[in-house]
Amino acid sequence: MKHLLRTILVALLFLPLLFCFYSCSPEGDVEQGIDMTVLVYMAADNNLSSGNFHQQDIDEMVRAAGDVPADCRLLVYVDDRSYPRILSIEKDEALVVHRYDVRHDSGNPETLDNAMGWVVDNYPSDRYGLVLWSHGNSWIPAKAPAQRVICVDSSTGSWMEIDEVADVLSHFPKLEYIMFDACFMQSVEVAYELRHVARYLIASPAEIPSPG
Numbered sequence: 001m002k003h004l005l006r007t008i009l010v011a012l013l014f015l016p017l018l019f020c021f022y023s024c025s026p027e028g029d030v031e032q033g034i035d036m037t038v039l040v041y042m043a044a045d046n047n048l049s050s051g052n053f054h055q056q057d058i059d060e061m062v063r064a065a066g067d068v069p070a071d072c073r074l075l076v077y078v079d080d081r082s083y084p085r086i087l088s089i090e091k092d093e094a095l096v097v098h099r100y101d102v103r104h105d106s107g108n109p110e111t112l113d114n115a116m117g118w119v120v121d122n123y124p125s126d127r128y129g130l131v132l133w134s135h136g137n138s139w140i141p142a143k144a145p146a147q148r149v150i151c152v153d154s155s156t157g158s159w160m161e162i163d164e165v166a167d168v169l170s171h172f173p174k175l176e177y178i179m180f181d182a183c184f185m186q187s188v189e190v191a192y193e194l195r196h197v198a199r200y201l202i203a204s205p206a207e208i209p210s211p212g
Contacts, residue, residue: 035071036176037125041115042078043106043134043151049080053210057133057181058087058094065091073123077115079106079153086118098122106134107153109164116172127176130169130198136182150182162193169197176200183207 040061044054058076068074074089075097084106086098098118104111120128135152149159169175177200180186186203194201 034073034125036127037073037123038129039119040076040131040133042076044080045106046152046154051210054080061089062094065089075119079104105153105156105158107151107158107160109160109168113168120172129176131179131181133181136185162190166193166197177202
């Protein structure tokens, strides 16, 4: 009986050590989640691609990819004079991760909705960011001489108004930020329209030179 009690006592003393070893399993055994995925929506089917400015920006992203944290992903949806595609910006290359076999109208809100949906489905993350890259004309309604538009597609003559962008983005997790690589988009009116779909807005109240 004494031997049995001694055995039980020894086992109880070593039990906490077993939990310690279990909790200290190698970190590599745990799948690391993605904290943030950023999509650059590059509506470049206009004179910006004629000047190859979109490719210059992609090349700049590739050169800077080494500074992107390991738990973040940078993706680029590109609509230019060729078939649309989605790139993953990796160190030393822009890797095509999805290619469309039909031409797109990147000034159509449905195209933005499709690109965002693909990213959220294929790159689940804790947080998301969005860069809208194209021409922009601030906040005045489209029927006025100046237009409240973003993402101009010259092939179709279409564009998105800010309330359409807000409607599309309301279907997805609230964005950490929206950055406009486009002219005139930093205004109270634009910020107010997008207040429910993003925490921060990054933009310029004036023109942005074509190189960015």
